[in-house]
Amino acid sequence: MPLYERDQELxxxxxxxxxxxxxxxxxxxxxxxxxxxxxxxxRAAVAAAGDRGVRALTAVGGxxxxxxxxAIVRQLFxxxxxxxxxxxxxxxxxxxxxxxxxxxxxxxxxxxxxxxLYWLCSNLAERGPLMLTVDDAHWADEAxxxxxxxxxxxxxxxxxxxxxxxxxxxxxxxxxRALSGTHPEVLVLSPLSDRAVAGLVRERMSGAADDxxxxxxxRATGGNPFLLAEALTSLxxxxxxxxxxxxxxxxxxxxxxxxxxxxxxxxxxxxEAVRLARAxxxxxxxxxxxxxARLAGVQRPRAxxxxxxxxxxxxxxxxxxxxxxxxxxRTAVYADGSDMxxxxxxxxxxxxxxxxxxxxxxxxxxxxxxxxxxxPFVVGALRTAAAGALARGAPETAAACLTRALAEPPAPAxxxxxxxxxxYALGMAHRPEEAAEALRAAFDLTExxxxxxxLALDLGTIMVLAxxxxxxxxxxxxxxxxxxxxxxxxxLRLHAAFALAAFASREPPGTWMGRLDRLAAGLSxxxxxxxxxxxCLAFGASVTGDRPAAEVADxxxxxxxxxxxxxxxWVLANFTNAAxxxxxxxxxxxxxxxxxxxxxxxxxxxxxxxxxxxxxxxxGLYSGSLLDAEADGRAALALHEEDQAxxxxxxAAVLVDALAERGAVTEAQAVLAERGLEDEDQVRLLIGHFxxxxxxxLxxxxxxxxxxxxxxxxxxxxxxxxxxTNPNFAEWRSNAALAHLxxxxxxxxxxxxxxxxxxxxxFGAPRAIAIALRATGLIEAGARGLALLEEAVAVAELSSAxxxxxxxxxxxGSALRRAGRRADAQPPLRRGLDLAARIGARPLAxxxxxxxxxxxxxxxxxxxxxxxxxxxxxxxxxxxxAEEATNREIAQMLFVSRRTxxxxxxxxxxxxxxxxxxxxxxxxxxxxxx
Numbered sequence: 001m002p003l004y005e006r007d008q009e010l011x012x013x014x015x016x017x018x019x020x021x022x023x024x025x026x027x028x029x030x031x032x033x034x035x036x037x038x039x040x041x042x043r044a045a046v047a048a049a050g051d052r053g054v055r056a057l058t059a060v061g062g063x064x065x066x067x068x069x070x071a072i073v074r075q076l077f078x079x080x081x082x083x084x085x086x087x088x089x090x091x092x093x094x095x096x097x098x099x100x101x102x103x104x105x106x107x108x109x110x111x112x113x114x115x116x117l118y119w120l121c122s123n124l125a126e127r128g129p130l131m132l133t134v135d136d137a138h139w140a141d142e143a144x145x146x147x148x149x150x151x152x153x154x155x156x157x158x159x160x161x162x163x164x165x166x167x168x169x170x171x172x173x174x175x176x177r178a179l180s181g182t183h184p185e186v187l188v189l190s191p192l193s194d195r196a197v198a199g200l201v202r203e204r205m206s207g208a209a210d211d212x213x214x215x216x217x218x219r220a221t222g223g224n225p226f227l228l229a230e231a232l233t234s235l236x237x238x239x240x241x242x243x244x245x246x247x248x249x250x251x252x253x254x255x256x257x258x259x260x261x262x263x264x265x266x267x268x269x270x271x272e273a274v275r276l277a278r279a280x281x282x283x284x285x286x287x288x289x290x291x292x293a294r295l296a297g298v299q300r301p302r303a304x305x306x307x308x309x310x311x312x313x314x315x316x317x318x319x320x321x322x323x324x325x326x327x328x329x330r331t332a333v334y335a336d337g338s339d340m341x342x343x344x345x346x347x348x349x350x351x352x353x354x355x356x357x358x359x360x361x362x363x364x365x366x367x368x369x370x371x372x373x374x375x376p377f378v379v380g381a382l383r384t385a386a387a388g389a390l391a392r393g394a395p396e397t398a399a400a401c402l403t404r405a406l407a408e409p410p411a412p413a414x415x416x417x418x419x420x421x422x423x424y425a426l427g428m429a430h431r432p433e434e435a436a437e438a439l440r441a442a443f444d445l446t447e448x449x450x451x452x453x454x455l456a457l458d459l460g461t462i463m464v465l466a467x468x469x470x471x472x473x474x475x476x477x478x479x480x481x482x483x484x485x486x487x488x489x490x491x492l493r494l495h496a497a498f499a500l501a502a503f504a505s506r507e508p509p510g511t512w513m514g515r516l517d518r519l520a521a522g523l524s525x526x527x528x529x530x531x532x533x534x535x536c537l538a539f540g541a542s543v544t545g546d547r548p549a550a551e552v553a554d555x556x557x558x559x560x561x562x563x564x565x566x567x568x569x570w571v572l573a574n575f576t577n578a579a580x581x582x583x584x585x586x587x588x589x590x591x592x593x594x595x596x597x598x599x600x601x602x603x604x605x606x607x608x609x610x611x612x613x614x615x616x617x618x619x620g621l622y623s624g625s626l627l628d629a630e631a632d633g634r635a636a637l638a639l640h641e642e643d644q645a646x647x648x649x650x651x652a653a654v655l656v657d658a659l660a661e662r663g664a665v666t667e668a669q670a671v672l673a674e675r676g677l678e679d680e681d682q683v684r685l686l687i688g689h690f691x692x693x694x695x696x697x698l699x700x701x702x703x704x705x706x707x708x709x710x711x712x713x714x715x716x717x718x719x720x721x722x723x724x725t726n727p728n729f730a731e732w733r734s735n736a737a738l739a740h741l742x743x744x745x746x747x748x749x750x751x752x753x754x755x756x757x758x759x760x761x762x763f764g765a766p767r768a769i770a771i772a773l774r775a776t777g778l779i780e781a782g783a784r785g786l787a788l789l790e791e792a793v794a795v796a797e798l799s800s801a802x803x804x805x806x807x808x809x810x811x812x813g814s815a816l817r818r819a820g821r822r823a824d825a826q827p828p829l830r831r832g833l834d835l836a837a838r839i840g841a842r843p844l845a846x847x848x849x850x851x852x853x854x855x856x857x858x859x860x861x862x863x864x865x866x867x868x869x870x871x872x873x874x875x876x877x878x879x880x881x882a883e884e885a886t887n888r889e890i891a892q893m894l895f896v897s898r899r900t901x902x903x904x905x906x907x908x909x910x911x912x913x914x915x916x917x918x919x920x921x922x923x924x925x926x927x928x929x930x
């Protein structure tokens with residue numbers, strides 16, 4: 001059928017294709033009711049792409065393919081991969097190889113797979129702009145929808161147009177979820193006008209068709225092109241003339257009668273045709289009729305004759321693959337008959353496919369639709385298909401297979417393993433509540449204590465993710481008591497898991513650290529479990545401050561001495577990084593995170609990478625590496641928001657802290673407001689202390705002292721109530737003391753500062769002591785205050801925390817200047833200014849400059865060009881480029897697009913006055929001596 005009244009939509013497709021060719025990718029969603037002409041528009045769009053030199057990769061969703069792993073993705077890419085040269089799986093794209101049956105696959109790499117698919121798409125787009133089209137996207141499988149979601153959030157910098165066609169989205173549908181948080185351009189197809197309908201009637205029936213008759217056709221079909229075509233076919237078959245007197249007969253051909261019309265045409269071909277059409281409706285599109293003939297019970301030569309007759313009746317296509325001319329025709333044929341008959345047909349189809357040694361995944365749609373019959377064949381086939389789906393990174397499909405296998409049902413001996421496998425698949429699919437139920441069933445059905453212990457680890461971890469922390473702790477304890485404190489790897493892992501659950505439940509560390517102490521005495525750190533025990537103990541000791549910093553650092557160093565565990569290595573990195581940082585070992589702390597980040601990069605684990613970036617941003621702020629802290633904070637928040645991750649408040653809070661220290665107060669406030677972080681409902685968890693602390697410190701810079709004091713006190717209440725009393729974990733007391741001082745509440749300020757100093761001296765980390773001394777010195781004032789500030793400078797020099805050192809120097813110099821000792825003030829102020837400028841602490845550098853000017857000195861002006869003018873992100877990219885990483889490698893390392901890298905490098909070259917990478921190393925070397 002010609003494309004009527006779609007010029008405006010085609011013009012818009014052309015505009016977006018032109019933009020994609022220029023490197024500005026987009027998502028275009030064409031919506032409309034069934035039969036409205038989405039497929040015809042898509043075909044025209046593919047032709048338009050070809051005219052513009054844009055390669056079109058196409059896929060079609062199908063009801064029978066919704067449970068096939070990456071069905072849409074494989075349709076899109078497999079044809080081009082078969083002829084691709086050069087190798088498209090280079091770099092991070094290698095992570096996508098399991099989707100296409102290459103590589104070993106991984107049962108824990110769902111995020112890695114879609115990351116790899118993004119880079120596969122990017123690699124292909126390097127050879128020329130692409131248009132990815134998905135027709136009937138409302139039937140896309142869940143695994144492919146993950147890729148669509150991932151790509152849609154990152155497509156802007158790729159020369160790629162993602163064109164999706166589907167029925168109007170329903171709330172909660174897969175496509176709706178995939179596109180949530182994105183902003184696709186939506187084209188809604190309207191019905192044909194009366195004029196267009198009249199044109200079609202006159203083209204199909206008679207050029208002299210009467211106006212009244214044409215209007216009746218328009219009313220009956222609502223201007224739906226497919227329904228109109230079906231109506232005209234029926235009218236011609238019934239020899240209806242297109243005259244006004246026959247208009248009444250048209251009124252009976254409403255949409256709800258189309259199914260009857262299709263079945264009537266089918267019946268005219270004969271009973272064998274009905275059986276063959278039903279077989280095709282069950283099997284879906286086929287390239288060969290032999291399976292459909294077997295399912296229909298007709299001979300293959302006869303099946304070919306019947307297929308020709310069905311094509312002449314416009315029921316199926318006359319080309320390969322053989323399929324119905326429209327999904328509505330297939331639905332009409334498929335729905336004809338009982339549910340029991342359809343279930344039996346699907347079971348027979350599965351048996352035919354299995355007899356032909358078809359890939360196990362092709363049996364899945366049929367086995368899912370078959371009636372449960374306690375058939376071992378069904379259970380075995382579904383387990384095999386589930387394993388294959390997990391290897392491809394499609395846990396959604398695996399979960400559907402295993403759920404159906406359990407409903408068959410399996411033999412009793414198989415049920416524990418099936419429940420366990422289902423739990424793992426559901427966990428990988430980010431459905432923690434259902435995963436917990438499946439693993440609980442496996443746990444309850446398992447009798448062997450060691451097997452129960454291993455299950456308990458997975459069950460408890462999922463329960464923590466689902467918010468069922470108390471149940472998790474009870475599960476760990478039951479399993480541990482069952483196997484006893486044998487000192488085995490499993491026993492230690494259960495102890496560590498219990499500690500992790502205790503953290504999540506905000507139980508004070510002092511209530512459970514005793515048991516870890518007893519275990520740690522005999523541990524060398526040789527195994528993953530031993531290192532995790534030591535890491536938990538180190539972190540617990542670091543937050544309570546009950547043990548000296550040196551002892552905490554020793555525990556954390558032992559925990560971090562070996563390789564990170566293959567599973568949940570980020571947990572050990574988190575604890576050891578925090579403990580080392582709190583104990584003052586900043587370089588070791590960052591080194592641990594760098595190892596973990598490199599692991600996440602290598603595996604393409606975006607979720608782990610973005611969380612570790614948050615930790616590194618916070619650690620950078622701790623150590624005074626403000627440029628790195630800002631760069632990591634920005635990157636982490638961007639990645640969290642792209643994927644709508646639940647840790648957005650944490651990522652935003654860390655960035656707010658970095659921005660405030662860098663002097664970007666207005667932007668820091670915008671980050672708070674735009675992420676809803678001025679709403680207390682966002683900061684109820686233990687990690688909420690990050691929000692309270694960042695917000696409180698920002699309020700100090702905004703001179704909103706009462707609000708600052710309230711936020712900082714809230715931070716202290718949350719931490720103290722959970723046993724987190726070490727001031728070097730979060731210096732809320734010193735900041736709150738300065739807020740009270742600004743409010744004229746000197747007594748409250750002194751109480752907080754004195755408590756902070758006492759706790760800091762007890763722990764012994766120079767950073768915390770210097771912070772407390774500085775706050776106390778500012779409150780005391782006079783000779784006593786000056787002495788305290790001088791001591792703060794001396795103690796800060798023992799720390800590698802550059803921001804703390806710079807702040808102590810500037811405040812000490814300022815106090816000397818106010819005491820009339822201008823000459824004495826200049827050396828600390830100059831050192832403080834140099835250090836503040838080098839680390840990017842602009843407010844502190846401004847304060848030092850003003851104080852130096854007040855002493856009569858001539859401070860240098862802050863550089864507006866050169867390395868110090870680079871943004872945090874530019875500096876990060878420039879450093880990697882100076883190490884000879886390619887743009888693609890940098891993009892893959894930072895989980896950004898190549899276009900983003902190119903923009904940063906272009907800006908960097910301009911600011912540094914160079915025109916290529918050759919001058920980067922020398923130019924960046926100036927930063928360390930600036």
